[in-house]
Amino acid sequence: MSAQQALHERLFDINALNSAVTVLDWDQQTYMPAGGAEARGEHASRLTRMAHELFVSDETRTLLEKATAAAAPDSVDAAVCRVTQRNLDLATKLPAELVARRSKLSTQAHEDWVKARKANDFKTFSPILTQMVDIARETADCIGYTDHVYDALTDQFEEGATKASWDAMFDSIRDPLVSLVKEIQSAPNHPDNRFMFGEWSPAEQSKFTEELVQAIGFDFKRGRQDTAPHPFCTNFSIGDVRLTTRYQDYLGASIFGSLHEAGHGMYEQGSPMEWDRLPIAGGVSLGVHESQSRLWENIVGRSLPFWQHFLPRLEAVFPELRAGQVNDFYRAINKVERSLIRVEADEVTYNLHIMIRYELECAMLTGELAVKDLPEAWNAKYEAYLGLTPPTDADGCLQDVHWSMGALGYFPTYSMGNILSYQIWDALKADIPNADELMANGHFAEILEWLRSKIYQHGSRYTPKELITQATGKPMDASHYLNGITAKYRAIYSL
């Protein structure tokens, strides 16, 4: 057996354990009866522990060293070794004791957060959030960093990102976004989206959204869609990618939720089949992944041509819908509103929500902001960026799950995704100038194929930065996003 094969055999065993945990998790979020929770937690944590032990073992390290020495430069083999090395370094730098302590604390923090949000009582969450911030700092110390504690944390989610790079990204969009939001707010004529609210049959929504995501190219022979309280995309192999969606009063919840998750899903489905179960299959980073969900959700799914094709079909499924002309529908689904809740935010204000979280988590990590003072700081930022003050902490600093899970350094990847989606779309449009026309005719194959060839088929072979540069001709550049949304929303609001 070659060195590479021997390494793969080991990685396939680890992949079997991790994939099983992923299936257990999918099942828990979709079908598991309540009574299964306790044993399920036990099963998942034991398998996770086994996967970790197998991965950080001396044998894996030896196999990796041999395979690395044997791999030709720039080969796929070398990429497998590089990604494995990065994962192994991350897994080894954290002492088992810290991992166990963090896992236990975050389970408790999550429970405390759920209760605190329900009771609108930040004080009861503050002590454990303080501990989570401390443990994040401890994690950063174990991982190591040169410039800023944030660098170590954020690199776990987005390889190569640093506080400096995020600062540059947010600096480039902060003022233009705040101005654009103000400009839109002052427009005389706002879209009416009330017709999108009502009681819509979940079964029909399910059928319609499956039709939509199949039409854009999600492959149901290698995937499916189910229902979950919080929509997500997951996958157990390249041939088995699962979407979830949810059904709410707002008809857009299922439609844009499904398109968003299908964007993630088509990225996962686009890896070369021969990479299946290897760590280079699948999306390269959270930010690049999010660029695909946002591209399909916003740039394709919230476009006028898209609905020129699909609105008649939607009206056939829901005859009670009173959408009016397609342009009214288009304006309705792109209504911009300064609002308090990130997950309900429109395309324009979304990044302001992210920026607030980024600035606050940086300040908490350096100690500049004491955790107990988070609510006031949060509210001040919402006033400054969005001109709103949350009436309660439940709708303010208690709204997101991330910090309770210890995911500090995660939020900026959402903004990166939004920004990249426009940059990638501009590159695509340069190659496919008639993309709008294709969409208006319900033809998405060429668009998907472009994304496959430029992004999806490369899995994690290249770093995120390399991949973006190859696909678009340059590193991340926010001007595409700013130009794109400015043009789109000025037209919608007749500015």
Add this chain to the structure above:
Amino acid sequence: MSAQQALHERLFDINALNSAVTVLDWDQQTYMPAGGAEARGEHASRLTRMAHELFVSDETRTLLEKATAAAAPDSVDAAVCRVTQRNLDLATKLPAELVARRSKLSTQAHEDWVKARKANDFKTFSPILTQMVDIARETADCIGYTDHVYDALTDQFEEGATKASWDAMFDSIRDPLVSLVKEIQSAPNHPDNRFMFGEWSPAEQSKFTEELVQAIGFDFKRGRQDTAPHPFCTNFSIGDVRLTTRYQDYLGASIFGSLHEAGHGMYEQGSPMEWDRLPIAGGVSLGVHESQSRLWENIVGRSLPFWQHFLPRLEAVFPELRAGQVNDFYRAINKVERSLIRVEADEVTYNLHIMIRYELECAMLTGELAVKDLPEAWNAKYEAYLGLTPPTDADGCLQDVHWSMGALGYFPTYSMGNILSYQIWDALKADIPNADELMANGHFAEILEWLRSKIYQHGSRYTPKELITQATGKPMDASHYLNGITAKYRAIYSL
């Protein structure tokens, strides 16, 4: 940590791996897209190998020895050790090489069987079936036996069973059954069940069968029902038991399929919660398990009182059903027909189908019957016991999956289940004389509670024989079954 706790920790790890495989398998049979099959096979086989390696390791053996020495006689701890010892002996007696060879061969045999059945071509299946019989003989040699090669094989499925015990069981029912079938065939007035065939909404069947199994006591907080091509019951813990059913032209397919699987499911749900994830939780053997599925399916679900309660409800769900009086419905769902296909057989002829398989697999194992001569031998038995000759091998000796999987020694547990179901019901009726009246009023709690206290709550603490003797006052005795069906069907056929 006590010796028992240390053993449990090890068993919990093995249980995590095996439960994950069970979840993967459930998902594969219910929701998995076709594209997931290849990776799923890899994941399952790797996890199965890891579970096996962990189980047969020296460390497990040492932990078991210490725990066995420390366990008080007749305690639950001792039962855990006894069951673990039995499983470990079975797992260790088979060389890894044989297990791998058998697994590979059975995968091929299953594929060959599917093709041969489709093409009605026994000759193409005969060579690999010969190999499967050889490997079964080799397996028996490894396990060891005193009297008959069959003893070693059947004990894997039904602890304590031997060819001699199965012979005694079949000898006691063979002639009475053949006579009863002849008697029924000569009856002048046969039930009409044509109204049970039609196009029935799967969604309504799903709702109705869930209502049924919930009414008899299946706990949906700790379980669920899905759809699968071949109905089964599985569980991942005591708190998570899954049923499946299927929807066909015959309305009884989903109704009695669901009741059957719910019988298995309620048995699994009835183990003490504190035994969760230990090997003594769950049904004690295939035969005893089948006694519960058959009791709920046939004795409860095909009884007159049951439908006095549920027929109005069924007619409300399916107004197109023309069932007539409840007695007509009762006669229809108990129609006896000499037929060729085991899985479609009624309660009276079912055991004749099993007996034929049992006699033939014994003869193949001893070499008395050459595998190539199976079709003629099969057809001769069908003529002798049921007065029918299969027109094709597809409807004859190619109909069952078991032999292609190498499950020789399995079939008699089905008959054991049928026989025990009547014996257990008679014991129940002695304690609950008004059981019929309870059913006619839709009250099942007392019946379920009796089964729980006598059978379900004991899991695998006792051997099957001990359990049956405790629950019914004596070892298996076919007279209850013979008396029960003779009385029931003489009444139905006015004999």
